[in-house]
Amino acid sequence: MPPFKTSWIQGTSQKDFNKNLKYYSEKIQSAAEHEAKLIVLPELFLWDYFPISEDTKHFDSAISISSDAIKHFQLLAKDLKIVLTLPIFEKRGEGVYHNSCLIIENNGEIVGHYRKMHIPDDPGFYEKYYFTPGDLGFTVTKTSLGNIGVLICWDQWFPEAARIMALKGADILIYPTAIGWDDNESCENKSRQALNTEQVEAWTTIMRGHAIANGIHVMAVNRVGKEGHLNFWGHSFVADPYGSIIHQDKTDESVTQVEIDFSKTKECRRTWPFFRDRRIDNYQTLLKSWDGE
DSSP: OOOEEEEEEEOBOOSSHHHHHHHHHHHHHHHHHTTOSEEEOOTTTTSOOGGGSOOGGGGGGOBOTTSHHHHHHHHHHHHHTOEEEEEEEEEEETTEEEEEEEEEOTTSOEEEEEEOOOOOOBTTBOGGGTOOOOSSOSOEEEETTEEEEEOOGGGGGOHHHHHHHHHTTOSEEEEEOOOEEETTSOOTTSOHHHHHHHHHHHHHHHHHHHHHHHTSEEEEEOOEEEETTEEEEOOOEEEOTTSOEEEEOOSSOEEEEEEEOTHHHHHHHHHSOTTTTOOGGGOGGGGSOOOOO
């Protein structure tokens, strides 16, 4: 694949589903006008981050794959001739919901479907209340721009997921994300600023490690803005196969364009042949639950 422009949208919730649809549609059009061929959106971009609390009313806002909102973005991708990642609150059936992401090809067809595998349950991130763990596995999607592997937010912290995607041929790992600082979190002996910096650095570092260990590009796209007691920290970025950050945003809204060159994967894997030296004959422990010893 020749190099191409990709764009991510680091946005702020407009506090309403239809307003978010309009807001992001306009930003997608703006990115396409700047010749972006792949456009990436943050986790649950059409919603406020509702897992901040547990409330049955939010189940009514989930959408099916055949919904009008999905059709709208399919037409938008076709009209703009872009590949689009579309993170959604998916209604699979009554009582079964997923935190999902669709991949829409530049002809408007849905060519990829991922359901979040690792589901967190922490104060302010009560996702186990809403989402059934994914049942589609770690799937890589072939597109006109290359092979795309999508993982979602909490999946970021698991090197096993990134490795499986790479082994299945992903050229890039994309992490739609909704992560932020919690006003209610204790700082203990640290200042609030020190804690915030530490958390962002850990978040960035783990994914840069995935890029290095697997010799692929990694992109994380977060939201920004305050929602309840969560302050979404932005810092969306893309790293190359050496783990070098090509570009990273701060905490403001942004529509960012960067060039992606997949030829760096070939170069990197020849320099650091990690896949050659894997010892799969001795990795059985990875398939066991941790017993604390």
